[in-house]
Amino acid sequence: MTALPFLDNPPRFLFFTGKGGVGKTSLACATAVRLTGAGRRVLLVSTDPASNVGQVFGATIGNTITAIPDVPLLSALEIDPQQAADAYRAQIIDPVRGLLPTAEVDAMTEQLSGACTTEIASFNEFTSLLADPQATADYDHVLFDTAPTGHTIRLLQLPGEWTTYLSDGKGDVSCLGPVAGLDRLRHDYRGALEALTDPSRTRLVLVARPQRSALGEAGRTYAELLELGMSDAHLVVNGGMPHDAAGDPLAAAVESREAIALQDLPANLRPLPRTTIPLLPFNTVGLGALRSLLDAAAPPPPDTGSATSATVPDDFAVLHSLVDGIEADGPSLVMCMGKGGVGKTTVAAAVALELARRGHEVLLSTTDPAAHLTETLQADVEHLTVSRIDPEHAITQYRERVMAGKGSALDDAGRAVLAEDLKSPCTDEVAVFQQFSHLVFQSRRKFVVLDTAPTGHTLLLLDATGSYHREITRQMSEGTRYTTPLMRLQDPHQTKVLLITLAETTPVQEAEELQGDLARAGITPYAWVVNNSLAAAAPSSAFLQARARAELPSLARVAELCGRVAIVPMLAREPVGTAALSALTQQSATEAQLAHAP
Structure with a gap:
């Protein structure tokens, strides 16, 4: 070894x-x-x-x-x-x-x-x-x-x-x-x-x-x-x-x-x-x-598609057409979800940038503790505001609000007990959820594009959303009108969920499982986005063509799972910066490659 x-x-x-x-x-x-x-x-x-x-x-x-x-x-x-x-x-x-x-x-x-x-x-x-x-x-x-x-x-x-x-x-x-x-x-x-x-x-x-x-x-x-x-x-x-x-x-x-x-x-x-x-x-x-x-000496698995050309399904769209559909419904929440590393941050930034370029007010934010949106954009953009849910800041604000509210009615001993309880790491859940809820409700007036944390962590956030919904439902008297964050997430006109994946077995299986989890929460994805596809890039080298052929079963499975799919080709340069991100929302994969050539 x-x-x-x-x-x-x-x-x-x-x-x-x-x-x-x-x-x-x-x-x-x-x-x-x-x-x-x-x-x-x-x-x-x-x-x-x-x-x-x-x-x-x-x-x-x-x-x-x-x-x-x-x-x-x-x-x-x-x-x-x-x-x-x-x-x-x-x-x-x-x-x-x-x-x-x-x-x-x-x-x-x-x-x-x-x-x-x-x-x-x-x-x-x-x-x-x-x-x-x-x-x-x-x-x-x-x-x-x-x-x-x-x-x-x-x-x-x-x-x-x-x-x-x-x-x-x-x-x-x-x-x-x-x-x-x-x-x-x-x-x-x-x-x-x-x-x-x-x-x-x-x-x-x-x-x-x-x-x-x-x-x-x-x-x-x-x-x-x-x-x-x-x-x-x-x-x-x-x-x-x-x-x-x-x-x-x-x-x-x-x-x-x-x-x-x-x-x-x-x-x-x-x-x-x-x-x-x-x-x-x-x-x-x-x-x-x-x-x-x-082990380079180990025999590789057979290339079962060696005689097959890597062709993208005809009904797959480009990212530009998804933005058209999102824009048509007016201000809404756009949630980019999926396995870590599939390009959620990139797709979220590209969609937000295109909406802002069309003159809409857009808030681009993230719930991912490892995301770096400003590094992806690398510039200020008119009509586009960038933020992130900072857990440490959220926790500090939450503790201060609780101490000023509930703590104001307690004596010194009671305040000390409350302060100790708020040191629990479990406070994070409540604090982050409150900021997430604030983002959801901002989407009533503007487009909010949310780059979510990797799948498992996102589901924990949605679990908190469901718990909050159940609590509010119990508290409200019959006939009272109210809207919870979960209700907005379930409304396809108010929330567009984009499932981001790669044309590989594991990311597609993971996105399929996520789609099932969302269905149980009453949420239907608006579209799937297959990112960084070699099949869409049409490479000439034998090595990359073999990689492109390996994508075909995954692309076929995506077509079965969703009727609205966009595909983004692998590009010659990393999609970092406003010019490179704008190339992702060009009318066609060919235009994206030309706009993004080295």
Whole structure:
């Protein structure tokens, strides 16, 4: 394994993290397969609320440790947030059923119905794997395939935050549950923090594409995790364009921009040991593809479409036509949703920019803690305002409002109790939801284009929206007129949901699952957007043509799932800056390529 620096003398715990879409899951799965091939017993754990480890292996994996049938010595676990939350609620509520009045039990159930409970329940399972040696005693290595960056940082900060909160807290029970359980939780969280910050036990694997935005995100992530004490870190640059001797202009342009991005590597990443993994001409799904990812000598999976030309379905539109439809309904909320790394920020910025160019007042905002809209736009634009939901600012404002309101009626002791309870990390959920609700209602007067956090985290936000809707419905007397954020999200004239995906197996499956989740909430997507498509770019090199052919099954599936689809071609230069973003909303893919030529 010496050809792969990040696997030299691997410690017991390996954390794979980075910006969404950089290949964390593929790399974690391939690493697990390689380690088991060397005779190591491996447990692969996904902490991503939108996990797709099971899809990569073609196996059903749930909230219990499951052996992978085709890979001896490998087991996997997908921490299912909903199952974890159900078990957590049962652990707290079942012992008091029959002992407390029904009204109090119902109140406890509602208190534990929000996204915060889901996060804490999932986190309890995560910490047990780190803090309890017996939980993973059967394995030589435990690999964590983490959620996209912003959520991962939040997750890894929790051991310290909860340790501090449990040590200092003297307030009400909040969403942690009965006070009697706090001593055990304190022990688990302290043990998890010790494991995370011990370089002999834990290695951080920062995964990035050779792109300026992904490398910049990796640099920011490393800086934050280094502050937590995670000092043993490696950089893996994944999916670099191989040199094309035939001179395909698109391949050459991508290769050149990637080389520039690596030359400008963030300063804090330069000293780290680095592993470089080239882009493959096929999707990394299945054992053959996983073995090829880390072993160039492994036989690649067959190119089943070698005799097929990569043609985009005739009924796929361009992004320009979607903006026409959005504009026709007047001011509304446009939510760009999907798996991390599929280009939500880019599509959101392009749509907002085009609406502003047409003279409409537009607010472009994000709920993604790892998003950087200003870096994507790189300029001020007339009629366009850019904002973001800043969790820290939202929490500060929320605490101040609660203390000034509810706290004003309390004595000094009561205010001290309230202040302690507001230190709970669970306060984030309420604070961020309030700012999200404010954005939703601004869409009554202007276009609000929202770049959402990666799928799993977005669903937690929608869960909070649903909880708020149920609470308001209970409080309102019969005949009272009211509108909740969820009601606006369910109205197709007031909200347009764009599901962003790539023409690859896993992102399409993930978007399909998200569409099902939205349907259960009464929300129907307005359209799908297939981003960064090679089939739409019509490359000339054999390598890129093979990649384009690999897109065809995914494009066919998207056509089955939605009657309105737009496709955006892979472009020679990264869509950063107003000129490049405007090219995405040109009338045709050909015009986009010409407008965006190097």
